[in-house]
Amino acid sequence: MATLKKIGEELGLSVATVSRALNGFPEVKEATRQRVREAADRLGYRPNRVAQRLVTGRSGMVGMIVKIKPDMSADQTFFEMLTGLTAALSERETDLVLAVDQAQDPVLPYQRMLERDVLDGFILNAPVPDDPRVTFLQERGIPFVLHGQDRACPSYPTYGIDNFAVSTDSVRLLAQLGHRRIALINGEVSAAFARDRLTAFEAAMDTFGLGKDLIRTGATLESHGYSQALDLLSGEAPPTGIICTSTVVAAGAMRAIRHLGLHVPGNVSIMAHDDALPHTRAINFEPALTVTRAPMRDACAPLAHMLVDHLNGKPAHELQVMLRADLIIRCSTGPAPKPETPDGP
Amino acid sequence: MATLKKIGEELGLSVATVSRALNGFPEVKEATRQRVREAADRLGYRPNRVAQRLVTGRSGMVGMIVKIKPDMSADQTFFEMLTGLTAALSERETDLVLAVDQAQDPVLPYQRMLERDVLDGFILNAPVPDDPRVTFLQERGIPFVLHGQDRACPSYPTYGIDNFAVSTDSVRLLAQLGHRRIALINGEVSAAFARDRLTAFEAAMDTFGLGKDLIRTGATLESHGYSQALDLLSGEAPPTGIICTSTVVAAGAMRAIRHLGLHVPGNVSIMAHDDALPHTRAINFEPALTVTRAPMRDACAPLAHMLVDHLNGKPAHELQVMLRADLIIRCSTGPAPKPETPDGP
DNA sequence: AAAATTGTTCAAAACGTTTAAAATTTGCTT
DNA sequence: AAGCAAATTTTAAACGTTTTGAACAATTTT
Numbered sequence: 001m002a003t004l005k006k007i008g009e010e011l012g013l014s015v016a017t018v019s020r021a022l023n024g025f026p027e028v029k030e031a032t033r034q035r036v037r038e039a040a041d042r043l044g045y046r047p048n049r050v051a052q053r054l055v056t057g058r059s060g061m062v063g064m065i066v067k068i069k070p071d072m073s074a075d076q077t078f079f080e081m082l083t084g085l086t087a088a089l090s091e092r093e094t095d096l097v098l099a100v101d102q103a104q105d106p107v108l109p110y111q112r113m114l115e116r117d118v119l120d121g122f123i124l125n126a127p128v129p130d131d132p133r134v135t136f137l138q139e140r141g142i143p144f145v146l147h148g149q150d151r152a153c154p155s156y157p158t159y160g161i162d163n164f165a166v167s168t169d170s171v172r173l174l175a176q177l178g179h180r181r182i183a184l185i186n187g188e189v190s191a192a193f194a195r196d197r198l199t200a201f202e203a204a205m206d207t208f209g210l211g212k213d214l215i216r217t218g219a220t221l222e223s224h225g226y227s228q229a230l231d232l233l234s235g236e237a238p239p240t241g242i243i244c245t246s247t248v249v250a251a252g253a254m255r256a257i258r259h260l261g262l263h264v265p266g267n268v269s270i271m272a273h274d275d276a277l278p279h280t281r282a283i284n285f286e287p288a289l290t291v292t293r294a295p296m297r298d299a300c301a302p303l304a305h306m307l308v309d310h311l312n313g314k315p316a317h318e319l320q321v322m323l324r325a326d327l328i329i330r331c332s333t334g335p336a337p338k339p340e341t342p343d344g345p
Numbered sequence: 346m347a348t349l350k351k352i353g354e355e356l357g358l359s360v361a362t363v364s365r366a367l368n369g370f371p372e373v374k375e376a377t378r379q380r381v382r383e384a385a386d387r388l389g390y391r392p393n394r395v396a397q398r399l400v401t402g403r404s405g406m407v408g409m410i411v412k413i414k415p416d417m418s419a420d421q422t423f424f425e426m427l428t429g430l431t432a433a434l435s436e437r438e439t440d441l442v443l444a445v446d447q448a449q450d451p452v453l454p455y456q457r458m459l460e461r462d463v464l465d466g467f468i469l470n471a472p473v474p475d476d477p478r479v480t481f482l483q484e485r486g487i488p489f490v491l492h493g494q495d496r497a498c499p500s501y502p503t504y505g506i507d508n509f510a511v512s513t514d515s516v517r518l519l520a521q522l523g524h525r526r527i528a529l530i531n532g533e534v535s536a537a538f539a540r541d542r543l544t545a546f547e548a549a550m551d552t553f554g555l556g557k558d559l560i561r562t563g564a565t566l567e568s569h570g571y572s573q574a575l576d577l578l579s580g581e582a583p584p585t586g587i588i589c590t591s592t593v594v595a596a597g598a599m600r601a602i603r604h605l606g607l608h609v610p611g612n613v614s615i616m617a618h619d620d621a622l623p624h625t626r627a628i629n630f631e632p633a634l635t636v637t638r639a640p641m642r643d644a645c646a647p648l649a650h651m652l653v654d655h656l657n658g659k660p661a662h663e664l665q666v667m668l669r670a671d672l673i674i675r676c677s678t679g680p681a682p683k684p685e686t687p688d689g690p
Numbered sequence: 691a692a693a694a695t696t697g698t699t700c701a702a703a704a705c706g707t708t709t710a711a712a713a714t715t716t717g718c719t720t
Numbered sequence: 721a722a723g724c725a726a727a728t729t730t731t732a733a734a735c736g737t738t739t740t741g742a743a744c745a746a747t748t749t750t
Contacts, residue, residue, distance in 0.1 A: 017730075373698075374697080693748100693750070699743080
C-alpha cells in the first residue's frame with residue numbers, strides 16, 4: 001500500500017509536503033502539487049483512514065440504531081434511510097455503524113454502542129416527545145442530529161418537516177372545499193410527528209369552527225386504515241373528508257370507502273401525508289391521491305452533512321432545518337358533497 | 346480519556362507493561378497486573394480502537410452489502426442477519442459497515458466500498474452459482490466468508506446448510522409416505538441454494554423412480570405459492586405432495602389448497618424449508634407445517650466468528666461448515682391418499 | 691561466589707497521518 | 721549585492737497502541 005512516505009521518497013519530498021499537497025493547502029507550490037498528485041495516482045495512493053482518525057482524534061464513524069418492532073418487521077423507512085445515509089456519509093469520509101435495538105429501554109442500545117465503539121456521533125430518528133435519547137446524549141456531550149423534532153426549541157441539530165403545517169394545510173384545503181366533517185386517521189401518538197399533527201389538527205379545526213370528534217390514532221398499516229375508515233364512515237355523522245397519516249393508511253381507507261360503495265372524491269375526499277417511499281406511489285392511487293409531500297430520501301443527505309458539519313464545529317443553531325411539506329392536490333379531494341336532504345327538494 | 350500512558354504514570358510503570366498487563370500477557374507479575382487492572386477500572390480506561398487498529402494494521406471493520414430488490418422491499422432475512430451479525434461481531438471488537446446495492450453489476454458495490462473504506466473483510470450472502478463476487482474478492486486477496494455455497498469445493502470460508510440434503514430428506518419423507526406425484530415449488534434458480542435443491546430434488550425423484558414434471562421455480566412471495574400451487578393442483582395429474590422453498594411460499598400454497606376445497610394432509614401433503622424467521626412460524630400453521638429447519642439466526646454468530654478467525658490467520662479449509670437441516674415432521678404431511686377409483690368399488 | 695537461568699520491566703520503534711514551528715528557498719526592493 | 725518579505729519546504733512532535741530487543745532483578749545452578 002502506498003503511503004505518504006513512499007510518495008515523498010519517490011519525489012524527494014517530505015511527508016508533510018506531500019500531505020499538504022494532497023489536502024489542498026495553499027502554501028504548496030502548484031508545480032509540486034501536480035507532481036505529488038501524479039505520483040499519488042500512479043502509485044494508487046489511498047489515505048489510511050485509521051491513521052487519519054488517530055491523529056485527528058475522530059473515528060470517522062457515526063452510529064445509528066435501528067428499532068425493530070416486536071414482530072421483527074422492518075420500518076418501511078429504514079432501507080430508504082440506509083441507502084441515502086450511507087451514500088451521503090461516504091462523501092464525507094464517514095462510515096455508518098448500525099446496531100439493532102430490541103430492548104425496551106430506549107437509551108440502553110446507545111449506551112452499549114458507546115461503550116463498545118469509538119463513535120463521533122449519532123443519527124437519531126423517529127423521536128418521541130422529549131425523547132430520552134436526546135437527554136442521554138446531551139448529558140454526555142455526544143454530538144447527534146435528530147431527524148424530526150421532539151421538542152419546541154431544540155439546542156441541537158435537527159432536520160425535519162413542519163408537522164404542524166402538514167395538518168394546517170390539510171385541514172385548510174378540505175375546509176376550503178366546503179368540508180365540515182373532517183376526520184384524522186393519525187399515527188401512534190407516542191411519536192412526536194403524530195403528536196404535532198394532532199395538536200395542529202385540533203387548532204386548525206378550531207380555527208374553522210369545526211368539530212374535533214373524528215380523530216383516530218395508532219394507524220400504521222393498511223389494515224388500520226381500512227378498519228378505522230370503516231368505523232368512521234359507519235358512524236352517525238360520517239366524515240366527508242379524511243386526512244391520513246400516511247399513504248399506506250390511505251390505501252386502507254380507500255379500500256374501506258370502496259367497500260362501502262362510496263366514491264372518491266364524490267362522497268368522500270381523502271388525502272394523506274406522503275413520505276414518498278418507493279413502494280407506495282400516491283400518484284398511482286385510483287384516483288390519484290392528494291398529499292402533503294416530503295420525500296424521506298431528501299432528508300438523508302442533509303442529515304449526513306449536518307452531522308458531519310456539527311462534528312467539524314458548526315454550532316447547532318445553524319443546523320436546524322424545518323421544511324414545509326409540499327401540498328400536492330390531485331384527484332382524491334374535491335368539493336364536499338351537498339348535504340343530504342332526506343325529505344326531498 | 347484515560348490512556349495507557351496515564352495509567353503508567355499513575356503507577357510508575359511503563360506503557361508497555363500496562364499494555365501487556367491488560368492484554369493478559371504471561372510475563373507480567375500477577376501483583377502488577379492487579380494494580381494495573383484496578384487503576385484501569387478506576388480511571389475508566391477504554392482502549393483506543395483507532396490506535397489499536399493503526400498498529401495492528403487492521404481496521405476492525407468488515408463490510409456487508411445489502412441487496413435491495415427493485416421494489417425496495419427488504420429481504421426478509423436481512424434484519425435477522427443484521428441483528429445477529431452485529432451482536433456477534435461486537436464480541437470480536439469488530440464493526441459492521443453496511444452499504445446498499447442498487448446496481449446491476451454485482452461486484453461494483455464491493456469495489457466502491459473497498460476504494461472508500463478500510464475494510465478487513467466481507468460477509469457475502471445469497472450467492473448465485475459461481476458467484477462473481479467470490480471471484481472478484483479472491484483475485485484481490487480480500488478475506489471473506491460466504492453464507493451459503495456457490496460451488497462444489499470452495500477454497501474460502503463458507504457456512505451454510507446442505508441444500509442437497511434438504512431436497513433429499515423432503516422427497517424421501519414424502520415418498521416413504523407413499524406419495525408418487527411430488528411437486529417442488531422452488532425459489533429463483535439464479536440463487537445457488539435453489540439450484541442445489543433442484544438438482545437434489547431431481548436426483549431423489551430418480552432414485553425413487555418418480556416423475557419430475559411437477560417443478561415450478563421463482564417463488565419468493567406468498568402470492569407465488571398461491572398461484573403456483575393452484576396451477577399444479579389444477580393440472581391433469583395433480584401432486585399429492587408439495588415441497589415448498591420457504592414457509593412463506595407454503596402459506597400461499599396452503600391457501601390455494603384450501604381454496605380448492607382440499608385438505609392437508611388428507612388430500613395433499615405439504616412441507617417446506619424453514620429458515621425460522623421470526624414472523625412466520627411454521628408450527629402455527631393450520632395444520633402445523635412439516636419442515637426441514639435451519640434457523641437463519643444460528644448462522645450469524647458462526648459467520649462472524651469464522652470471518653474474524655480467518656482474519657486472524659485461520660486457514661480457510663478449517664472454516665467450512667455445512668450443516669444438515671433438521672427434519673421436523675408435523676401435521677401437514679401424511680400418507681398419500683388412496684388413488685381414486687372413478688368407477689366405484 | 692560466579693555464572694546461568696528465569697521472571698519482570700523498560701525504552702524505543704513502529705503504524706500513517708496531521709500540524710506547529712523552524713528552516714530554507716525564492717522573489718523583490720533598494 | 722545586500723536586505724527583507726513572502727513563498728515553500730522540512731523537521732519534529734503528536735495521536736495511543738503493540739511489540740521487539742534490551743535491561744534489570746531475582747532466583748537457581750555450578
